[in-house]
Amino acid sequence: MALLQILEFPDPRLRTRAVPVDQVTERIQTLIDDMFETMYTAPGIGLAASQVDVHERIIVMDLSDDHSAPRVFINPEIKVIDEDLGSYDEGCLSVPGFYETVQRPKVIAVKAL
Known part of the structure; x- marks a missing residue:
């Protein structure tokens, strides 16, 4: 495995539209x-x-404290299930040191490969 360089704001490559993944190779x-x-x-x-400057529709995440719940979403599609909003403190690895409280739907469904 290799460490990849994380692009940081305001790098214009962060605005490049990601394309769908056709198959998992x-x-x-x-x-x-x-x-x-x-x-x-x-x-x-x-x-x-x-x-990480690869403009394909792939997201990885792990909300656990001990790295025990890795999740991969390929070509994700999000559907709002409940319009009620919750406030969440969020950061972004592409904007180091910046955190903000954002409003997001409390319940969603994610469809992905």
Whole structure:
């Protein structure tokens, strides 16, 4: 596995539209492994492929304290289930040191490969 460079704001590559993944190849699996290593080392709880300058629709995340719940979302589609909003403190590995309280739907469904 390899540590990947995380792009930081205001790098214009962060605005590049990601394309769908057609199939999970060995290259994609290696990318996912490298993204997890990069995210855990940063440290963070989520990382999109675009943040490491790979503009494909892949997100990795792990909300556990002990790295025991890794999740991969390929070509994710989000559907709001409940319109009620909750406030959450969030940060971003591409904007180090910046945190903000954001409003997000409390219940969503995610469809992905």
